Structures are given as structure tokens and as C-alpha cells.
Amino acid sequence: MEKATKSCTSTNSSGSYANCQSGYLAVSCSCGNSASWEIKSEKTCHCANQDWTSARCCKIGKK
Amino acid sequence: MEKATKSCTSTNSSGSYANCQSGYLAVSCSCGNSASWEIKSEKTCHCANQDWTSARCCKIGKK
Amino acid sequence: MEKATKSCTSTNSSGSYANCQSGYLAVSCSCGNSASWEIKSEKTCHCANQDWTSARCCKIGKK
Incomplete structure (x- = not known):
């Protein structure tokens, strides 16, 4: 049984940087x-x- | 014959919220x-x- | 052998406009x-x- 996965997700952190999880690419940021x-x-x-800082992260172009 | 479809599109509205159409995911916003x-x-x-508020909406990771 | 390609990339320019390269779609902008x-x-x-102006450009929904 496959786990449900989100195509896009957001990560937030205090300060000037926010990282996407492994397997995701950053497509935009909000500050x-x-x-x-x-x-x-x-x-x-x-x-x-x-x-x-908030990062919007999506799974795209995975091959 | 398939209809041509856009991979990304924008939606705009007055006020604080803008929604993507069905089948699209929000990837960024402009305010x-x-x-x-x-x-x-x-x-x-x-x-x-x-x-x-404007939403940038794309079709990604559809499965 | 396939060339490695980036799924997302950024382009920057002075002034009010920035364009994505051929094959990429704009998903967000930073100003x-x-x-x-x-x-x-x-x-x-x-x-x-x-x-x-900076454009964040990704390859999505190519068919």
C-alpha cells in the first residue's frame, strides 16, 4: 500500500532561511x-x- | 480530441483570499x-x- | 546519454521584467x-x- 504524499507543502522557520524537505524543490518564498x-x-x-521565512516546496520533474 | 490545457494559471480576487480551480495546486501568491x-x-x-490577492496555480504531481 | 536538466531555475534582470527560458513556465516572481x-x-x-525582477521557472506538465 502506497503512502499518500503531498505534491506541495510549506516549511517555515524564524530567521532568514527555510529549507524544503528531501525530494522537494523550492518554487517560491514568503517573507x-x-x-x-x-x-x-x-x-x-x-x-x-x-x-x-517560509518556503513553498513541490515535487516536480522527478525522474 | 483533447482540449488544450494550461499547466499553470493565475486567479485574482479582491480581498485577502484567492482560490485555485479544481485540479490545480497553489504554488505562490502575490498580494x-x-x-x-x-x-x-x-x-x-x-x-x-x-x-x-492573486494565486499562481499549477498542475503538478497528478497521479 | 541524457543531459542532466534542472527542473527549476531562476532568471534575473534589472528593470520590471524577467523571462523564463524556453521550456520553462514561471511559477513565482521576486521583486x-x-x-x-x-x-x-x-x-x-x-x-x-x-x-x-527575478523569475522562478520550472518544467511542469510537459506533454
Whole structure:
């Protein structure tokens, strides 16, 4: 029996970085104080603030 | 003959919430006044404002 | 032997627009000055500023 899996999920952390779990790729980030963001190394969100960071992570293009 | 379908599409609404259509998952949100956002229940964008909300919605990981 | 390909990648440019490469779809945008954004014609990020624009681009739903 296969386990149900989510195609997309979010991870949150305090500070400037949030990481996606293994097998997921970061597709966007949301930042406290509405700061600008970038994605590093495919699975890490980096927000230009010291508040909180959220990563939206999806399983795509797995082969 | 199959209908052409879009892999990603956007939905917009006034206020703090925007929903993806059936079969699509929310991958990111854009908010009026550049507010911070979160994704609820896989397909709903929630912006921390009362202005407008846009959801970017894609078909991924369908099985 | 297949070439390794990235499922998602980012493109950056100065000004209000950033385009995804051929074969990629825009899934989110990040903007200088934390401006609001929209996606035009599937693969172009448009930020409401004159600073810089980044597009997050993924290969999804290719058929």
C-alpha cells in the first residue's frame, strides 16, 4: 500500500532561511516584513530580513 | 480530441483570499501592498491585507 | 546519454521584467523593493517597480 504524499507543502522557520524537505524543490518564498527573496541550491529560501521565512516546496520533474 | 490545457494559471480576487480551480495546486501568491502570504489547504492563497490577492496555480504531481 | 536538466531555475534582470527560458513556465516572481507582481504570457514576470525582477521557472506538465 502506497503512502499518500503531498505534491506541495510549506516549511517555515524564524530567521532568514527555510529549507524544503528531501525530494522537494523550492518554487517560491514568503517573507516576514514582505522582504524580497531568492532561492539557493534548489531547496532553500533566503529572505532579506531577520524575521521569518517560509518556503513553498513541490515535487516536480522527478525522474 | 483533447482540449488544450494550461499547466499553470493565475486567479485574482479582491480581498485577502484567492482560490485555485479544481485540479490545480497553489504554488505562490502575490498580494496588493506587497503583503506577506501563506497557502492554506493546498489551493488557497491568503494575503495579510485587505486589498487584492492573486494565486499562481499549477498542475503538478497528478497521479 | 541524457543531459542532466534542472527542473527549476531562476532568471534575473534589472528593470520590471524577467523571462523564463524556453521550456520553462514561471511559477513565482521576486521583486526589488518587495513590489507586487504578476505573470504574463506564462513565462514572464512583471514587477511593479523599476528596480530588479527575478523569475522562478520550472518544467511542469510537459506533454
